Amino acid sequence: MSPCFTVHRSLCRAPLAIGFLYLSLLLSSFLIAHAQVLQSCTEATNCGPGLYCGNCPALGKTQPICTRGQAIIPNSFINGLPFNKYTWLVTHNSFSIVDAPPLPGVQRLTFYNQEDTVTNQLRNGVRGLMLDMYDFEGDIWLCHSFRGQCYNFTAFQPAINTLKEVEAFLSENPNEIVTIIIEDYVHTPKGLINLFINAGLDKYWFPVSKMPKKGEDWPTVTEMVQENHRLVVFTSIASKEAEEGVAYQWKYMLENEAGDPGVKPGSCPSRKESKPLNSKSASLFLMNYFPTYPVETEACKEHSTPLAQMVGTCYKAAGNVMPNFLAVNFYMRSDGGGVFDAMDRMNGQACGCSTVTACQAGAPFGSCNNVTIPNVSPVTNTAGSTSPLSNTAGSFTGSVQFSKSASKIQSPNSSVLFLFFSISSILIILRIQ
16 A cells, blocks of 8 residues: 555645645746746846847836847748838948947047847848948948048948858848948949959849839849849949949939938938939838937837837828838837837738738738737836846847747736746645645
């Protein structure tokens, strides 16, 4: 006969009760370590994939929450559309990175616009890079400068270094497309095209001859991938289209004003070099959304409700056409969803849904899955401290690839689940004793 039937039952049931309590603690720890967007956190490991633990003191939100840090690539939900039917995330001055080392013995004097490497930006879903290129020290450099000249105190690094990062990403990710928009101060003959050739990017080059000239649709993303035309490059110098085969930006792209005019509520003026935003002669639309003077700690506020409102303003200014590129500073900073939620909503329009995660591949327009969209609190006027995020950008690898079924699931609050499992364990203990 088992000893449990000869000794007091509670002695045999105690290990079982402890086991249940241990299981509840284990499950609650797992759930806390996989908190979802807007749920509380104390460190990055508390949050689920593609999230980091951050706050937004500029909105008076000092308590850290799980914040989105990666974009959903839209053609992972709706594939086969022309390139100009999607919205792609662009980083403004992608190379102007906080803590990037200056030239030896030089104190850099310039503004910064991003917080992580170009490689990491691409891994987090950025698909457009804005690069300022200059002749400098017998080479072509990336500089955040002024008056068309690069100085040692505004220089970052030779442009080929960043372009090699792009080449490595395209090589490792054969289904991805990257766009580079160059603010061009390079005067070396054939300097620009030779730079891309030396970086090994010519094999991905989308030829100017295949770009639509009168506002027609671009090839589909599928076609671009099949033909390996996965790098789209624009320059700000018109003559280089004929001289070097680099597309002149404003021949193919509409663009709103950059800097403070581009973030003024209720207004979305076109850039002076661009045709009017409602022009039908160009099929790409770049929406700039960043202030003239970048401030890291204000970016989370800028990327909340004002961003969503400005998207609507620019959409109307363009004749009800959604921007194809959204350019921002400090792309990871927000009060929860930020530019990533805005991108999801913008891309959702391509299938007639409120968010891209609701789109169904191959389904008729407007056939949407029932998904839950996190509710981010609206902007308040409460001022907060200027302390940085709990975890700065640059801690993730790999693109976000949420499955459609997973996107339908709204995870309950981890603290509630912890309480549920704990109470359940206590009841089990009381019952078996």
